[in-house]
Every structure is written in structure tokens, then in C-alpha cells.
Amino acid sequence: MTTLDTRDSRPYWQRYMPGHHWRSAAEEFDSCKFGFWLFLSTEVLLFGGIFCAYFIFRSLYPGAFMEGSHALDWRWGALNTVVLLVSSYTMAASIYCVQTAQFSRAKLNLWITLICGLLFLLIKFTFEYTPKWSGYFFVLDPALHHHTATIVEGKTALAGLFQYVEGYGGKRPGMLFDYPFANDPNMPLWWSVYYCGTAIHALHVIIGMVLIARVLKRVGQGYYGPTHYTMVEVSGLYWHLVDLIWIFLFPLLYLIH
Amino acid sequence: MAHDAHHHGNYLTPKGGFWTTVLDWATTVDHKKIGVMYLFAILFMFFIGGLAALAVRLELFEPVRVQELANGTKELTGQFFAPKEAVDAANMQPGNNIYNRLFTLHGAIMVFMVIVPSIPASLGNFLLPLMLGAKDVAFPRLNLLSWYIYVIGSIFAVTAIILGGVDTGWTFYTPYSTTTDPGFSRVAIMTMAAFILGFSSILTGLNFVVTVHKLRAPGMGWFDMPLFIWAVYAAAIIQVLATPVIGITLLLLTFERIFRVGIFDPALGGDPVLFQHFFWFYSHPVVYVMILPGMGVISDVLAVQSHKKIFGYRAIAFASLGIAGVSFIVWGHHMFASMSELASMVFSALTFLVAIPTAVKVFNWIATLYKGSIVLNAPMVYTLIFLFLFSIGGLTGLPLGTLSTDLHLHDTYFVVAHFHYVMMGGTIMALMAGLHHWWPKMFGRMYDERGAILGALLVFIGFNITFFTQFFLGSRGMPRRYASYVDEFQIWHQISTIGSFVILLGFLVHLFVFLASFATGRKAPANPWGGLTLEWVADSPPDEHNFHHEPIVTHGPYDFETTVPPHWNPADYPIPEENKVVAHHH
């Protein structure tokens, strides 16, 4: 029974008592980690479905997937990879800081992690999804060289930051799949895999950010410290998994040619 | 102990007024209460699914035919769920649609909401910590969460039904499931229901695995665990490793319906067979999530009720793990009619592997009876019924695993009969055995033996009447999921339908027995059957924290020859001298 004793002025992590059915705090911590690893394995297998679909269709219709990957810009993917890797590092660092009771630095690291997560989503939606849906392209987007699309003069967005590209838009998921430049009739499969994979991954990024935000708040309130930081550790594991998935998604989706 | 000071009584004693108690149950993290809540939720869904099954049988009592009357007018006969005045051939559709929704309802409810969680979530939740000598499962709040998720999932499913039902069959095969009743979200809701229920299943499994690893009582090594724990543990591993795949499958299916992504959609180059692989990668292992805990129950009940050390403890334990392992490489035998020849060959060969550990278990159970001291009470009767029906179910699996014969039997009533013998004849019978066996422990009252045995026999007889006929139907070529059929099958369908109502009668008797036990059942002793495992050390019903002192294990779970059961008077249990020579551990 982890009842908060109000008379005790020590921070929570010093007062923390393990659940009544545990024999020791260390025991509880170890079990929570084990339990969470079990959960992570379910996550891996969840994405396993996407990877399986990719594996099958990539092998059956290599043409469609190569052409499809050319519609992506590997630079955005690479940038996102770096962003996630850095955030993974800061997450791990924040755990170290909590373990060594450097709470302000821990908070800093968690903030950076959060911002990186945000950055990742930002890049994903602004520079990857939106153009494919709207036909508007980031001005510096080199992906334009991949095909014969032409920029429509005068049609711009966000104060000229984006230019409209004739015929390149409409790569929306699902019923609105249109492929002005598709020579391979199996292109829909590529886009199905691309959107499902990245969207579900993005969803996980968001969940991870929620967890981290909660941890950040509680670090501020002195919940966690050298002897009790289960949630920090666990949220960290989740965040690293998100990173892990992306480490595989990036080459599979962006670097195929 | 400290916690004994401030409350007396067991986990069932009300915490005060009605609403206080309700609130206490709704927010409890006590594995026993959660187990009981699961039990009632599952029994309720079992009732709904059962009604659907009866409705299905009624529709099949007569084939739909057009009789041409003397005056030349036509009359549509044999449709149970359609307007009788329907004359035109095309008016069969309404009736068929109702039928299709009914069997989907039956299948989906029974699989996702009854049989998968049945034993692990109810008996498992209640008994696992008790048997391990722990105060609770590893993550009590997660446990409660999983119950609520189960309820939410069920609500989703019921919503889909209320909105007009789903006619995809519980297997959701594409492209039918992605194209049927376009514009409506019922199918999406139903798939989401299954998706949500999957989470509940994952959380339970995860909880059990950690509990078994970390919370065994002092002195309890892996091979001192009751075989029920071994079985639940093996099942839990499958739940954790297989369920996420159905998660992504149903997610993609929903995307396919809502956003029209094309991974399983031939119109976009996708592949329906790929869906079948996704689906069965989960749904075959989950068959063992259904049956393994049942086998565990049987191992325990059999040993306890015949006061006999289980034969080949390690063999049974490893068989459980073996089945769990093999279950991941045999899913293709659901697809012999749709797979490539090579894959069919490989999967057929692998499928026969499952038969080996299963056979070993059966042999061990029967060998356990040898020189036992067997008492024929309800749990034991149900155990024997299990052995009877499960053997049939298992053996009829052989022609289905055999390629040439399966091409004939696949998707016929032979399959229906086979999996009912395994799922109902196996899991549900085991659930009934376990329910009677641990009833005194769960609710602190005895049930009426005679009534229970009567119910058991009725169920047994009705079950065989209902489902053995379906073997003949199948091998004679009656396909599954047919709302109507050609005349030559009618006699068999009629027998089957009659049998199904005998089953209903049997379960009504059980219902009555249980209610009677609540009302007038006599107080149960702590150890009515003389079991040796730790749950019998606790009171019945157990104390809020299970044990007054953390129990310490000193003997094997089935050392009946050498140990006086807890709470028993040694005078009532005169251990023969020759037994005492050496109290060796397994």
C-alpha cells in the first residue's frame, strides 16, 4: 500500500514503499521492467505485421516499391532519423541524471527529448505527408527532380515557402490514391505500406511523448530519484522502441532503389 | 500480521452498504474479485453466444424450399427467420442475412469473449496467486484495467450487433469483410471490438508471465508449481507473442474499410491470402490459449480427485511448453485449400507435431488414474467427459491435418464438429470441471453433487447428439455457414438441433445448482477435496490477502501418497507405512 504519508516531508522517491505483494523495491522494479519488456515484444510483433506486408510485396513487386521510394525524399528521412537518435540519447541521459539525482539536468534532457519528438512529427507532417496530399511542395524539395512534374508559377503557400507542383499531389492514402506518374499498377501497395507503417509509428511517437511529458512533470514534483525511477526507465524503454522501429523503417522506405 | 488487525473476514465480506460494496468491487485490484468479475462477465457472454447457437440450429432444422401447391401457387417453407408469406425465390435473402449474422455473432462472441479469456481470466486470475502463494498478481491495477478493457471490447461488439449485426463470420476474411454492407461501420466496430479484446488478453498474459517468474512462494521451484500454472504460463506466453499480430491485422482491416488502403484488397493489388496468414498466425496459436489452461485444470482436478500423484509431471509440463512452441508453426493447416502446394506440404507435416505432446498428455492423465483413489464427483465426472470428448476432438484432427482428406473435409461440418469437440468438449468442459472443483474455494459454499452430475450427464449426452452427427454431415459434403441445404442432409441436421436443446437443458440445471449453492449451499471447508496445492491452505473463501502468513512450500504439489492434506485430520488420512519410506520430490 503506497499511501502518501503527509507528515513526512521527504520527497516521494525517498518515502516510496513497494506494492504490498512485493518482497522488495528492487524486486518490484525488476518485475516492472520485465513486464514492460513483454509489452515491448508485443509492440515489435505489432509492427511485425507491417514489416511482413513490406517483405512480401517488396519481393513480389520490386518495381512498384522502387518507384514508390523515389517519391520520398531520403533527406527528410535521414533528418528524422538523426532527430530520433538524439532524442533517444537525451532520454537515456535523463535516466542517468535521475539515477544520480541531477534533477534539473534530467528535466533539461527530457525537454530536449520532447522537442525532438515534436520536431519529428513536424517534419513528418509538413514535409512528407502534406505535399503528397496537396501537391504543394517545399521549395527546396529535391524530390522534384525524380520526375517530370512542373512547378506552377504563382501557386504558392506559406508565403512562398511551398510551391504547387502540377500533377504531383493526390498521393493520399486509400480511396483517393491517384498516381499521375505511376507506371507500375502495384503502386497502391507501396503507399498502403508507407502510410500504415509511418502513421502507426507516428502514433507511437505521440504516445511516447505523452509518457515523457508525464515523467517530466513528476520529476519536477520530486517523484523520482535514485531509489525509485521505474516510470522514467519504462518511458525510456518505450521511447527507445519507437526509435528502434524507425531505425528499420528509414532504410526500408527511403533507401530502396 | 499487521493487516489482520484492522479487518476480519474474507474477500467477499461487504465493505458496508450496497453502493459502497459496488464501488469497492468496481475499483478493486484484488485478483480474486477481478477473477470473479471475469467469471460472471464470461458466463454472461457464454449465455448470449449460446442463444445465438440455438437460433442457428433452429434455422437449420429445415432446409429452405419452395413447395408448389396443387393450385399452382408457390410457398416458401423452412425459413425460421423470414416472413412465411415470402413466395419469391429471391425472398430467401432476408432469412439468410439473419442467419449469417447469427452465426457470426455466435462465433465472434464465443471465440473472442468466451473461450479465449474463459479459464485464464476467471480461474487463472483467481487461482494463480493463490497457487503460487503470492498476495496478488504482479500488476494488480493492470489486471483491473484488463477487465475494463474486456468490458469495453464487449460493449463495442454488442454495439455492432445492435446496429444491425455483422455477417462476415468471425474470421473476417477479405475481400468479403472489406466490401460487405458498404457505407456502414458495423464491421469496423466489430473488428475494433476484437482489437480491444486483444489488449485485455495481452495484459492478462503479461501479468501472468511476470507473476509466475517473480512471485512464486519461497521454496517453490519451477517444478514445484501445479500443472495448472504451467499450462496458464504456456498460454500466457502465446497470448503475449501472438495477440499483437491479430491487433495489426484488424487495424489494417479497419484502415482498409475506412481509408481503403489495399494491403488485403485484390482491387489494389493486395492479397486476401496474406490476410489469412496474418489472421491465422494469431488465431491458430490462440486455439492453444483456449485449450492449454483447460488441460491444466484437468491435470489438477484429475490428480486431486483421485488422490494420486500425477503421472509424468515433467512430461506434462514440457508438453505444455512444447504445444505452445509448435503452435506458432502450424497455422497453415487452416489454408490447405488456398495455399501453395509447397506450403501446404510443409504445414501439414508440422501440424502432426502438435499431436505428439497432446497424445503424451492424454496418456499421462489416464496413467494417473492407475492405482488412484478415484471419487466420482462433479469435477471428476467433467474431467472424464473432457478426456472422452477431447480424445475425439484430437483424433478427428488427424484427417484434417492429412492433406488429401482435408481437401475434402475443409470448410465442411466435419471441421465444425472437430473444433466444437476441442473447444467446447475441451475448454468448456474443463471450465465446468474447474468451476465445480474450485467453487467451494471461490464462494465458500458447497454445491449439490447430484444436481451437478445430472447437469454434466445431460450436457455430455446432448453434446454428442449435437456434434457427432456433424462429422457425418461434413464427410458427406455439407459445407459450413450454409443457411439452407439439399434434402439429403436434413435428417442429420434435425438430430443435431434436437441435441442442442438437450445441452441447453443441461446448462439450465447447472445454473439452478449454482444459484441453489449461493442460496442454501452449506459452508465449504477450507480443503474439501484434500488438495495439496497452496490454494487449499488458504481459507474458503480466502482472506483478503490470501494467506495469513506467507506460505512456504515443503512438498510437491501432488505428493498425495506421502502428505496429509492441509486442514485435514491425519486420522482421516492414514498414510500406509510403505508410502512413508522416502518422501521423494517428483
Place this chain on the structure above:
Amino acid sequence: MAHTPAADSHGFNELDPHGFEGHGQHASHVIVGPFTLRTVLAFLLLFTALTVATAQLETAIMGWFDITLPWWVNVAVAMSIATVKAIMVMAYFMQLKYDNPINTVLMLFTFGALAIFLFFTGLDLFSRGAVDPIKQNQVVAGGTGSGITSKPNQAVALGAKERFLDYLAVLQYAKAKSTELTATDANTARALTDAAATLQRQGRGGDARQRFVSLLAERIGEGTPAFEQVKQQVTGTMPEPILAAAQAEFERIHLDVAGHGATAHHEEAPLPGPNRTMPRTGTTGALSEAAPHAPHGDHNGHDHDTHPAGDHSH
């Protein structure tokens, strides 16, 4: 209050035969220092750069030496680098290296399950043609779409196609009254139909109504009652993309009449043989050539001019 005497006493661990508790205590509270973490990060970034570089390099190599590397080379390299990265993340960031080994074992099981999943699924889907090659591939690459009634764009495409077929029927009806239709017109009709459907699927736009009318004028002869009838129908309800499609396609047919195309139609849609997939429709091949031009109306118009009307009617 939460602790039982047994749990606190030291004798407890002897009683536990497997020492998870004791092990746990040492295993869990490991502190991975910042130096290690930074080194790992550095390596991870390095590998990221590496994997991108190799991908580019492969393309470059193909260019330089004018060779084509088999597609799996690319995948194999990328995947092995990714695996190394994943292992580093799991070992250091996720601390598997220092952690209770049970977690590592668990992960291995997980990846094992995943491998089984991929392997057996592939075993089936890649060996469909083993006995009869015709079973390996799709009948119509990209799918037929027929029967998928709830798929808007499919329905539109089909609907458009058939509506267009109707207009052609009217056209022929009208034509039948003035002059005999030639085989060329038959091909034209079919080609127009397919073009309509295909291009509709590909979402082309543009102002085609007038072009189609002028087209009719030249095909039927302005002012004839048939012309008026068709024109009225066309300018009434005809969806523009289809007309654009028709226009683009029709000009292609003009070439065909001069010789090649009319027969090409039959060759483009042979019976599916071993390891052979059908094109989506009879004219896909032609469309993919036409694709780049299509968005630019003037370009088409230009085409139109270069092939004077009347070529077709012999």
C-alpha cells in the same frame, strides 16, 4: 506493513531456488554513464550517415560502370547496418547488456516469432507458381476492382467507362444513319472507352468538352440531326476528364489508323501465360507513354493539329 518477515529475512533467498530476487537486485540498478551513451550516439549517427552513403554509392556505381546491382544487395546492406544500430540501441540505451538476461531471452523469442511469421508467409506466397506458373501472378496487375462495389474511385472509373460506352453507342447510332462505320471506328470506340476508364482512374482534368464537340463535328458532319443530338447529350452531362481522356486517346488512334495501333490493341492483351501479368487495360502501355504530356492541354491540342482529321475514314 507491506513486508512479510520472510521477505525481510536473509534466509529467504536460500529458499528461493532460482535467485531471481537476488539477481534482480544486482541486475536492475545499473547506471550507464554519460560517456558510454555519447559514444553510442556518435556511432549511431555514424552508421546513419554510412547507410545513406552506401545507398547513394550503389546508385552512383550503377551509373559509372553502367551495371545493375541485384535489388537485394541494396536491401542486404541497409538491413545489416540497421540491425547493428538496433543492437546498439537495445544493448546500451535500453541497457539489455547489463540487465536481467531474461529480457534478452524474451527479445530473442520475439524476433524468433517474427522470423517464423515472415518465413512461412513467404514460403506460401513465393511458391504459388511452383506447380502451375499461372497461379503465381495477378490476373490483371493492380487488380480488377470489379466487385469492390464500395470503392468510390473504382465505381467512378467503371461508371465513367460505361457511360462513355453509351455515348459511343449513340455516336454509332447517329453515324449508322449517315455513313457506314469502318473497322477503324470500332477500334476507336474501344480505345476511347478504355482511355476513358484508365485516364479517369488517373484523375486527368482539362477542358475537353469543346474538343469532343469539334471531334464529333469532324466525325459525323456538323449540323446533321445526329450531331445535334449527340452534342446536346455530350455538352449536357459528359464528365470532363473522360472527354479529355477521349481526346488524348483519340489522337493516338489517328496514328493507329495510319498503320500500327489498331492491331496493337490485341497484342497488348494476350491470354496470361506463365509468369506473365496482364496490363491493367488494353491501353495502359500507351498511356504510360502519353502520361507526361497529358497534363498540358496545349500540348495535346498541338498533337491534334499535327494529325489532320479524316485520316481514319476510308
Place this chain on the structure above:
Amino acid sequence: MSSIQQAMTHMTPTLANIFTNDWWHKLWFRADGATSLAKTTDETGMWLWWFCTLWFVFLMALMFYFVVKYRRRKGQIAPKSPSHNTPLEIAWTVIPTLFLVWIFFKGFWTYMDKVMAPGDAVTLDLTASKWNWDIVYPNGSRSSATTVIGARSIPVFYMPADRPIQLRMQSSDVMHSFFVPAFRTKQDIFPNRYTTTWFKANAPSGKDTHPTSVADYDSRVNSAKSKGGMYSGAAYIKELEGVPYEDHWLFCAEYCGAEHSEMAAIVRIVPEDAFNKWLDTIGTGSLPPLELGKRLFTIQGCGQCHTTDGRPSTGPTWKNLYGYPVTFSDGTSMTAEQRTDMATFSNYIRESVLTPAVKIVSPYPNQMTPYAGKLNDRDIQALIAYIVSLSDKAPAEGAAPAAEGQPASGQPALSTPPANQPAGNLPANTTPAPKQ
């Protein structure tokens, strides 16, 4: 129920027959299989049946014996007995394993025969759709024979005996499964992918023969009616008078929706020479449109949802479609004039056949499968001719529009899946225009 009595009679066990494999075989399979492979399959099946029975009886006997012999006796504790016995456990692990290996191979050998069609097999194209079967014969025509079963009229597919036939199968909507119980085989059918199965049927037993005359046929129908049922035997075909035949059910074994259980057909085995004769009779190439339309109405299963006599059904009746106004579920409507103008009307019909979803006649549901790819233009013209003929406002000259230098249609280049097109057999030209 006569069928029930039959069922009972040939199953009544007597001491004499209950021990014969043959009796059990009858009980399980009702009749011998209709192909040589079916025979091998049944042998495996019966072998397994006895194998399972013996194991089961052995185990249960042991179980009940123990339960009785070792029942609990007051105040007695079970004596100490071994809780494991390694040799025994190894034995009962290894011995079943050996059996299983044998069973696997037994099944595998027959399976390979079932999936490998012999080189000289004739390939026919089968298309399954909701909820109908369609087979294209070498001469490009479809089977015109139907029979009434229950509430349905279902197609009858004539097949030659003693001749390997391979079916190249494809679905036009959802998954179906080709299942002929008498052949003891099954193969799923997918949209957009070919699957194949083959069979070589045994010669018909001679129990059933075709009617020898119209009178004979009528008497059969009447006798069936007098029994309160419907005659579902062989139709009268002059060329096949007295020819023996054997009927086998063709079921759809993969759930495919509302009328899954009505998606049946009959595979009728006749001697090869008779088959060839029949093939000549169904060549539709020479039929005038009106006749072809009538025939398509049954072949294509239009009758499952449409009536021709004005009775309501799943879809609108074909009686008086032509020349009468109609309103659609989207509020739009067609006037009698439009419905009388042949051009407009035939366009409307063509649209409704190929893409039913575009215009839905209220109040009917949108249930019809698109027939795009299943009917070539000539078929549609024929149907239109038939529909027009069903109206009392039909043009006096009769409904069949004349063919007049019109484009050849139904080419592979159209969306019609080429596999369903008779190679090199292009239908004659027609036009939607009526004679004026």
C-alpha cells in the same frame, strides 16, 4: 420425407454389415467417389477412421476400467505407485510419432495427384461470382442447361467422362471455393488470381438417363409435381435422348454472403461423345438476339433477382421495363418517352447491367454485382432485346435489333478479363439502334 427414409434404410446396422468397412464407408461418405482420386482419398479416410476408432476405444476402455477398479474406498489412501516410467513414456511418444509420419505421407501422395493435372487435361475457364458459377466451353459458349433446386434454378455443367478436365478458376468479386463432394476435392477461388483444380470423372453408372422424348420429359415433371416437389433431373435435349448421366453437387465452400448456401450447381457427367454432341447444341454463336437473351437470363442467373412476369423480387421485374416511366433512389427519374427511345433505353440498360450502382431503381437495394467483364456487348444487346420483348409496348416488328455493319466488341482489349473470352471466337456485330 422420402430422403430421410432412404437415409435410414441404407444405414440400418445389422450384425452382418456393421463390421464391414463398406457399411462404414457408406455411413461416412454416402456413396463412392466419382473419380479415381476420390477412391484413394476414401481409402485414406477409412484407414484413418479405423486408426482413430481403435485408439479411442483403447484409451476409453482403459480409462473406465481404472475409474471403476480404483474408485475411492473409505479410509484407504492410494498406495505408492511410480509417478513416471521413462521407457513407457518414450514408447508412447515414439510409437504415435511413427504412425503420424506414415499418415502424413499417405495424405501427401494423394494430394500431389490432386494438384497436378495430367498433361492431356482440357482446360476450361470457370468464373465464380455472387452467387453463380460460370464455365466457358471450348467453343466459347456457356452451359445453357439449368435445373430447379429448392427455390433456385441453378446451372448444370455437362462434363465428359474419362477425360481429365482442368478448371482455371477466378472470382469476379469475393472469395469462393470449388467443392464437389463426390470428387473429394476443394479449391478456393480468388478475385484477380487464378487457381486450378482438375478431375477425371468415372463413367456414369447408367442409373439416370436423359428423357427419350418430350412426352417422357413431361411425364417426369408431372410425377415429380404429384409428389409435391419439383423435377430437378435432366432437361430434354434431342441430341441426348436416352444418354446416361450422373449428377454431382457443386457447392461453394467459402462463405460469400447472403446466398452462399444457394450458390450451387450440378456437374453432370456424360459419355464423351454425348458431351461433344451437347456442346454443339449450346453454341450460342448462331442464336438470334432474342433467343440468346432468354438463354442468358438463365445462364447468368438473372432470374435469381429479377422476374419476367411482374412479380416483385430482390430487383425490379423485367416485365414492362421498356416504355414505362421509373424513378431512381436518388430522386431522378426517366419518363415513358425516354424509356421508349431505344437509344436512351438501351444505354440505360447497359449501364444498369455493367455498373448497377450508378442508377438504383427505388425502392430496391443496391445489391447487384457489376457484370462488367462477364457480358460482352452482344450479350447485352441480346438481353436488351429480350427485355424489350417482355414489354407490352414492344415495337411491332419484334424486339431483336438487326445487326448492321456495327463494330466488333467484347475484344480482349476491353475490361473483360481475357481468360473468360473464347479464344478466337468473336461474337457477331450488333447495334443498339432499333429498326425504324
